Structure formats: C-alpha cells, structure tokens
Amino acid sequence: MNEKRQFGLCTLLLASLLIVMLAGCRREEHTAQPRRSVYCWQTTFSPDDSTVAAFIRHERVTHIYLRYFDVVLTNGTPMPNASVNVVGRVPKGVTVTPVVYITNDCMKAIGQNHIEATDLAEKILQRVRQMTSTLQIGPVNELQIDCDWTVSTRRTYFDFLSVLRDLAHEQHLQLSTTIRFHQLTQPVPPADRGVLMAYNTGDVRDISNRYPILNIADVKPYLRHLATYRLPLSTAYPIFSWRVLFRGGHFVGILHSDDDYPILPGDKIITRDTDLRHILEAHQTISELRPDAHDEIILYDLQTNNIKRFQASDYEKIYHR
Helix, strand or coil, X not given: CCHHHHHHHHHHHHHHHHHHHHHHHHHHHCCCCCXXXXXXXXXXXXXXXXXXXXXXXXXXXXXXXXXXXXXXEECCEEEEECCCEECCCCCCXXXXXXXXXXXXXXXXHHHHXXXXXXXXXXXXXXXXXXXXXXXXXXXXXXXXXXXXXXXXXXXXXXXXXXXXXXXXXXXXXXXXXXXXXXXXXXXXXXXXXXXXXXXXXXXXXXXXXXXXXCCHHHHHHHHCCCCCCCCCEEEEEECCCEEEEEECCEEEEECCCCCCCCCCCCCEEEEECCCHHHHHHHHHHHHHHCHHHHXXXXXXXXXXXXXXXXXXXXXXXXXXX
C-alpha cells in the first residue's frame, strides 16, 4: 500500500470516528435526566409546608419558578397586583426564578396610550430586586415574563422584552418568557430562552370539552412549528384541575374559591381534570420533535391539592426524558 493511499484511509477512519463521537455527544446531551422544576403561582408560598417540602425532597426538585406579582391595567396604567408572600425558607440547594405575569391589556395600553416600555421595564426590574431582598430568596440569575400576547400586541411586547432584556443583562440576569402553543406560529421573542406551556390548550368555555387543560389534539396544528422554533425551550406540564361554573349551559367562570361567583339554583359546577394519559402523550410528542425542550421539565403548579392528584410513580414518568 502506497503512502498516499494509506494516508487517505487514515483520514477516512479519523473522520468516521469523529462523526461517531459527535453523534454520541449529541445523544448523551439529551439522555441525561432533565432538571426537575416547579411553578408556584399562589399569593402565599409556604416551602416549609410538610406536603410541599416532602414533594420537593422526594421528587428531587432543584428549581422553583415563583410568581412574584401580576401587572394589571388600573385606570389606564400598568400596576403591580397580587404580590407573593413567602412563609418559610426555600430549601437548601433549590434555586428560584422570579416570574412576573403581565396582562395583554397592559401591552395594548403601551401601544395605544404612549406608555413608555422602558419605564415599565425599569419599574418591574426594580420591584423584582426589592422583593428578592425582602423575601430573602437568595441570589437569582434569571427573570421570567409571562404574557399571553397576540398578533396585535406582538410588536409592543417584543419592544418591551428587548428593553427589559438589555436592563436585565446589565444586572447579570437572563431573561426568559413563556411560550404558548399558538405563539409558536409567530416570530421568536427577544429573550434568552422560553418555557413551552403545555396546558390551557382547549376552550374551557365549551361545556362539551372534557379536557380543556391539555389535549394534544388541540395543539397539533401548532406542533409543526416546534422543531424549527429558534429559541431554547423548557417544557411545563399541568398537574392542576379546574372547577368550572356553567349557568344554563353557558360558561360563567372558573371557581378558584367558593365565593368567586354567586351559585344559583340550576347552576352546574363541573370539574375539569388533567389526565395523565394526555400529559404523557404530549410528553412523547414533544420529545420526538424537540428533545432539548426536555432538558428541563416543570410542573404547574406546586399546591397541596395538585401534589396529591398523582402518585409518585406518575411524577417519575412525567419527569423522565
């Protein structure tokens, strides 16, 4: 065998070995177990509660997305509302990401009433920093914004995010945003990463819809955009249920407490549950389309009643890649 041929074979072998090694690295990247996270959306978060503490410990949860406050439109001005109170200490080894929910009406107001996006972004960031110190959360390295923006408010929301991201980066914070399935058809928001919200997929107002919380059939039209969606993603799955009030067959509202709406004779209160089968079906579909979206799996949300809805073996299936 001449030297040129021998050199060519060696080069081919090295190239083949490199391809195998790179493929192995990609498989290894997405075969490691996901980071286990939860959302906490209550106005009072009690990490010392025995059920909550046991769940965090047994399910090896290492990250909490804690809703700090909402931003709602009050007299034409975006204002903070329903701030969280933390009773107890976040468990050692568990990190926290502050989450701020902003109504789409606020985005409409910014676009129509000449409210400065920069002013809102600065106020939100300042309030988050103050609350982090007051609540003794410890150091945080990320801020998340949740907003059900639409096509009509997309530009305003993206402008707001762009300003907030720059301000957050100045303070060494990453910016993430929630992504609903219908938003997958739109351009990617200016954030460092996103959380795909695999819930609230159906029409809760339809009394014939048994699974408005999650049904993969409702989101199939949007899934074709998932594989090519150009934003790093985590995925959040539901573990909650709704009590829905209907009057004369028409939707009245979701009962978060017994005094949310007056209950009249003839009214129907229907429970809409999260079905484990639908969670696992969505889980499998998302795994096939975007395996990196399961580098972190998040449960929504951490409340005692929700925790008790499934068995430990069920949570292992959800948290498994």
